[in-house]
Amino acid sequence: MSGSIRRLPLWLLALGAISLPAYARDWQVDAAHSTLTFRGTYQNGPFEGRFARFEAAIRYDEADLAQAKFDVTVDVGSVDTQSSERDDTLRTADFFDTARFPQARFVTSEFTRTADGGVEAKGSLTIRDRTRPVTLKVKFAVSGGATTLDVDTVLNRLDFGLGAGSDWADIGRDVRVHGHLVLLPK
Numbered sequence: 001m002s003g004s005i006r007r008l009p010l011w012l013l014a015l016g017a018i019s020l021p022a023y024a025r026d027w028q029v030d031a032a033h034s035t036l037t038f039r040g041t042y043q044n045g046p047f048e049g050r051f052a053r054f055e056a057a058i059r060y061d062e063a064d065l066a067q068a069k070f071d072v073t074v075d076v077g078s079v080d081t082q083s084s085e086r087d088d089t090l091r092t093a094d095f096f097d098t099a100r101f102p103q104a105r106f107v108t109s110e111f112t113r114t115a116d117g118g119v120e121a122k123g124s125l126t127i128r129d130r131t132r133p134v135t136l137k138v139k140f141a142v143s144g145g146a147t148t149l150d151v152d153t154v155l156n157r158l159d160f161g162l163g164a165g166s167d168w169a170d171i172g173r174d175v176r177v178h179g180h181l182v183l184l185p186k
Contacts, residue, residue, distance in 0.1 A: 024067035027058040027147070027183040034181040036074065040157070041172030042086075049081035049090075056181060058149065062119065062140055065111040070121055070136075070151075072179075074104040095162045101128045111138070121151065127160040147183040152176070 037050045053075035060068045077098040079090050091098045108123035119138040124131050136151040155175045158164055163171050 024059045024061040024064045024069075026186040027060060027149075028186050029056045029058065030182040030184050034179075036179045037177070039176045039178075040174075043170045044172075047081055047083075047086070049079055049087075051075065052078035052080055054078075058181070058183060060140060060149065065113070065119065068108070068111045068121075070106065070108045070123065072106045074106075075102065076104050076127070077102055094165060094168065097128055106134065106136075125155070125160075127162065130160045132159045147185075149179070149181040149183055151179040151181075 035050055036054050037048060039046060039048050041047070051074050055073050057069070057071040060070075076096040077091055079087050079096070081087055081090070090096055093100075096104075104125065104127045106123055106125045108121045110122050112120050112122065114120055119140070121136040121138050123134060123136070125134040134153055134155065136153045139148075139150040141148050141150075153176075155177055156173055157171070157175050158173055
């Protein structure tokens with residue numbers, strides 16, 4: 001019996017560890033290794049771009065989605081499509097209007113599991129003076145000591161008043177957005 005008593009505390013400790021609730025973890029974005037990119041079309045030809053500067057407050061744990069939160073601020077003036085003419089146009093009042101609205105912001109309201117076991121983050125995106133609901137597909141991965149968070153969505157640029165005038169009819173409506181964040185524990 002004395003051997004059983006000695007094993008009991010280890011058993012209780014193991015049971016206690018299993019029953020502890022999960023808590024979402026705060027993450028810091030490794031800006032040097034993270035990207036926020038987009039793809040669109042102009043005159044039926046594809047183009048790609050990225051935002052060089054953005055900040056993200058990330059709280060995430062797949063086991064505790066109720067506590068998860070993303071709060072992302074993008075410096076839209078840092079747009080880079082490898083074309084200075086296109087970048088300058090994107091900064092004008094016809095598009096981002098960076099003089100009046102230097103930042104875009106996405107804040108989550110909830111996370112849900114999808115039927116296929118994936119995760120979606122629902123929230124609000126504000127670009128210029130327009131806020132619209134947006135859903136992101138979320139992929140969180142830990143591999144070999146590296147933690148990454150990938151998010152994807154498709155935006156309708158007209159929902160945000162980007163290039164809404166008839167002069168811009170040759171630009172595709174849909175813009176695919178991808179974020180690849182390398183995360184470090186806080």
